[in-house]
Every structure is written in structure tokens, then in C-alpha cells.
Amino acid sequence: MSRDLDQQAIEVLRQNDRGGFTVPTARLYPYQWNWDSAFVALGFATFDGDRAWRELELLLEGQWANGMVPHILFRRNDPDYFPGPSVWRTPTHENGGGLFPSGGISQPPVLASIVHWLVQQDGNHDRAALLFEKLMRWHRWYHTDRVPNGHSVVATVHPWETGRDNCPDWEIGLSAMQIDPDIEVYERKDTDHVDPTMRPSKEQYDKYVSMIKFGRDHNWDQKIITNDGPFVMADPGIHFMLLRADRDLLALAKRLNRNDAFAEIENWIAAGVKGSDMFWNDEIGAFAAYDIRSGKRSDGFSNASALCFYADAGSDYQRMRTLENMRRIQTKAKFMMPSWDPEAPLFEPQRYWCGPVWPQMNHIISKGLNEHGEHQLAEKMRVDIAALIEQSGFYECFNPITGEGCIGANFSWTAALWLAWASPRNNAVAA
Numbered sequence: 001m002s003r004d005l006d007q008q009a010i011e012v013l014r015q016n017d018r019g020g021f022t023v024p025t026a027r028l029y030p031y032q033w034n035w036d037s038a039f040v041a042l043g044f045a046t047f048d049g050d051r052a053w054r055e056l057e058l059l060l061e062g063q064w065a066n067g068m069v070p071h072i073l074f075r076r077n078d079p080d081y082f083p084g085p086s087v088w089r090t091p092t093h094e095n096g097g098g099l100f101p102s103g104g105i106s107q108p109p110v111l112a113s114i115v116h117w118l119v120q121q122d123g124n125h126d127r128a129a130l131l132f133e134k135l136m137r138w139h140r141w142y143h144t145d146r147v148p149n150g151h152s153v154v155a156t157v158h159p160w161e162t163g164r165d166n167c168p169d170w171e172i173g174l175s176a177m178q179i180d181p182d183i184e185v186y187e188r189k190d191t192d193h194v195d196p197t198m199r200p201s202k203e204q205y206d207k208y209v210s211m212i213k214f215g216r217d218h219n220w221d222q223k224i225i226t227n228d229g230p231f232v233m234a235d236p237g238i239h240f241m242l243l244r245a246d247r248d249l250l251a252l253a254k255r256l257n258r259n260d261a262f263a264e265i266e267n268w269i270a271a272g273v274k275g276s277d278m279f280w281n282d283e284i285g286a287f288a289a290y291d292i293r294s295g296k297r298s299d300g301f302s303n304a305s306a307l308c309f310y311a312d313a314g315s316d317y318q319r320m321r322t323l324e325n326m327r328r329i330q331t332k333a334k335f336m337m338p339s340w341d342p343e344a345p346l347f348e349p350q351r352y353w354c355g356p357v358w359p360q361m362n363h364i365i366s367k368g369l370n371e372h373g374e375h376q377l378a379e380k381m382r383v384d385i386a387a388l389i390e391q392s393g394f395y396e397c398f399n400p401i402t403g404e405g406c407i408g409a410n411f412s413w414t415a416a417l418w419l420a421w422a423s424p425r426n427n428a429v430a431a
């Protein structure tokens with residue numbers, strides 16, 4: 001059974017391979033996505049090490065002159081996707097953009113962690129060394145251009161930048177902003193490919209498009225967008241993944257003898273450790289998103305709240321309360337870890353980031369829990385993803401109550417994480 005699934009997972013990755021980079025799934029997401037590619041490399045590494053590095057190298061070809069690594073690379077136009085390159089209209093290479101048209105925002109910076117992991121596996125220092133400077137520039141961009149004036153934590157300017165597109169966390173920022181009356185008439189494509197009840201609503205989409213218009217109207221000047229854009233919130237997901245990636249980047253710098261980089265990375269880590277408290281909502285006992293403009297905190301426990309272990313952040317008390325929440329949620333959901341608290345308002349088990357379980361999030365949450373000695377819960381998250389895949393296939397995400405697969409089928413990161421982590425074969429290797 002698990003051997004068949006191994007073969008199928010390899011097949012999914014091969015089929016989504018577009019020549020050195022992978023699309024998340026055919027049709028619905030026909031381009032290269034940032035954090036998807038990072039996780040996908042873990043899967044390739046189990047059967048084709050060279051191809052794993054290639055995925056990451058190609059992703060970094062999209063890096064902008066300011067250091068940002070965009071969330072999507074539009075290597076070739078695909079009319080099946082909205083909003084494509086003609087909507088984003090980001091700068092060309094000569095004007096500060098990457099080698100290809102791209103999105104004008106970034107995505108969770110897990111890449112340095114994946115590069116560090118790869119080099120630990122295969123010892124390929126030469127390939128890692130070629131990426132090191134690019135990773136530094138991307139992290140520097142996050143720690144400068146994405147920190148609003150007068151603040152000390154990294155902001156996010158679009159829910160899509162967080163990778164948790166329609167999580168209820170973003171309602172605070174979304175409800176405080178207006179739909180730009182001048183947005184173009186547009187036709188969504190996502191709802192042609194999948195069930196609309198699983199996707200974000202029309203009002204949310206109008207706001208997403210309004211944020212893109214703001215960036216376009218300001219020539220994608222990231223400092224203006226971070227300071228004056230229509231949506232400026234802070235995400236515990238980006239915060240914790242960046243803090244972890246900073247720690248991994250420091251470890252990589254040590255491996256590569258890049259002593260010149262130590263002090264700068266150490267400063268980023270110190271800022272990240274200190275900044276974690278800004279996310280703490282004591283009423284619910286969780287690290288939660290907050291709106292930089294109004295100072296309002298979200299009051300729901302999300303799967304990003306559970307990443308404090310992965311980042312090695314928070315006090316004993318904060319971690320204890322986080323675990324209490326996770327144990328409570330475990331009694332409500334058959335499969336851990338839902339993207340939104342099943343007992344919180346706006347929970348919907350099949351609507352994307354309002355409830356479904358996401359394999360890549362489970363992977364890093366579980367890694368963090370293991371590192372903090374919480375092996376039982378960590379193992380539950382792995383076993384649950386394996387069971388979900390066995391029951392429903394390589395879906396993008398899964399209903400935490402019924403286990404039904406949601407949205408995209410034959411999904412790259414699900415296949416990759418089966419190979420690299422969830423498959424019972426890995427357990428046998430570990431044992």
C-alpha cells in the first residue's frame with residue numbers, strides 16, 4: 001500500500017514538473033509558487049537530489065533587485081489563471097524585477113530552512129554556497145522593507161503573502177479596508193476549476209484585487225506598500241517561519257564559513273525572539289495575527305499559532321497554553337491540525353484556510369513539537385496526514401472532520417511530504 005503510494009507520489013511530482021520547476025497542481029495553479037517549491041524540493045530529494053536543488057535554484061531566478069522573492073513566477077502566460085501577469089504588472093528585470101514577470105508580494109520564507117536541510121542530507125556545500133547570498137538578501141528585505149516605520153515586527157501586506165489566503169485571521173484588516181471603486185472588471189478562474197464553496201468569497205476577492213491595484217499604482221515600491229498600503233497586518237506564520245529560517249540561515253553560514261554574515265543574522269534572530277510577544281493573545285492563550293494599524297489581535301487559534309515550537313519562540317507559559325489549545329482541538333477534530341479552531345466562529349471544515357488540514361503546515365508543526373519533546377502529538381500529526389492521503393489521495397488540503405480531500409488533486413507538496421515525511425516507510429527507517 002505505502003509502496004504504491006510512494007510510486008504515485010513520484011508520479012505526481014513528475015507530472016507537475018514543467019522542466020526544472022514544479023506547478024502546485026495542473027490548471028488551478030499553473031505557475032511556480034514560492035513556498036510550494038521549497039516543500040517540493042524535500043520530496044524530490046528522496047529520489048533525485050539534483051532535481052531538488054534545481055527547484056530552488058529556479059525559484060531564486062525570480063528574485064527582485066531589492067531582495068524580495070515573489071510568491072509566484074509567471075515564466076509563461078497561462079490564461080487559465082487569475083490574477084496573472086497582466087494584472088500584477090510588476091517591474092521588468094531592467095527595472096528591478098526578477099528574470100520573469102511575477103507577483104508583487106512574497107510568501108512565507110521557508111526556503112533557507114529547506115536549503116539547510118538539503119545540505120545536511122547531501123553535504124552539497126557548493127550548491128548551497130551559490131544560494132547563500134540570495135537567501136541573505138531575501139531575509140534582509142523581510143527585515144527592512146517589510147517592517148513598517150516605527151514598528152519592530154515584520155508586516156504582511158496581502159493575505160496571499162502569508163500563504164494562508166482566506167484565514168479568518170485577516171478579517172480585522174479586511175473589514176477595515178475599502179474596495180477600490182476603480183478596480184477592473186475581472187473574471188475569477190479558480191471557481192471554474194473547483195467547488196466555489198471551498199474558495200474565498202467575492203467580497204474577499206474584490207479586496208485582494210484592490211490590494212494589487214495599490215501596489216501597481218505605486219510601481220510596486222515595497223516601502224510605500226508596507227507603510228501606506230490598504231492592508232498591513234502581522235502574521236504569526238510568517239514571523240515564526242522567518243525566525244526559524246533565520247536560525248537555519250545562521251547554521252548554514254557556520255557550515256559555509258561565512259563569518260561575515262553572523263552578526264547580521266544574529267540581530268535578526270534577536271529581533272524575532274523579542275517580537276514574538278507582540279503576537280500573544282492571553283485571552284485565548286495563543287500567538288495570533290494582529291492588525292498593525294489598529295493594534296487589534298485576532299481571537300482564533302490557527303495552525304500558524306502552533307508554529308512557536310518550530311521557531312523555538314515563546315515562554316514556557318506561552319507554550320503550555322499553546323499545547324492546551326492543541327489538546328482541546330484534538331478532541332474536536334478527527335484529523336490534526338485544522339487551520340482554524342473548530343470551536344471558533346467562522347470555522348468551515350472545507351473552506352481552504354478556515355478549517356482544512358494542510359500537509360506542509362503539519363510537517364513543520366510536527367517538526368517543532370518533536371524538537372521540544374512533544375513526540376506523541378508530533379507523531380499524531382504525521383500519522384493523520386498519512387491516513388488522509390491513504391483515504392483521499394494527494395489533495396491540497398483535507399476536511400479535518402471527515403477526511404475528505406479539498407480543492408486541488410494530485411498536489412505537489414502533498415506528494416512531496418508523503419515521500420519525505422508522512423509515509424510509514426520513513427517511520428520504519430527512523431525505527
Ligand code: GLC
Binds near residue numbers: 029033034036163164
Ligand atoms: C493557495 C494557498 C497557498 C499556496 C498556493 C499554491 O493560494 O493558499 O498557500 O502557496 O495556493 O499552492
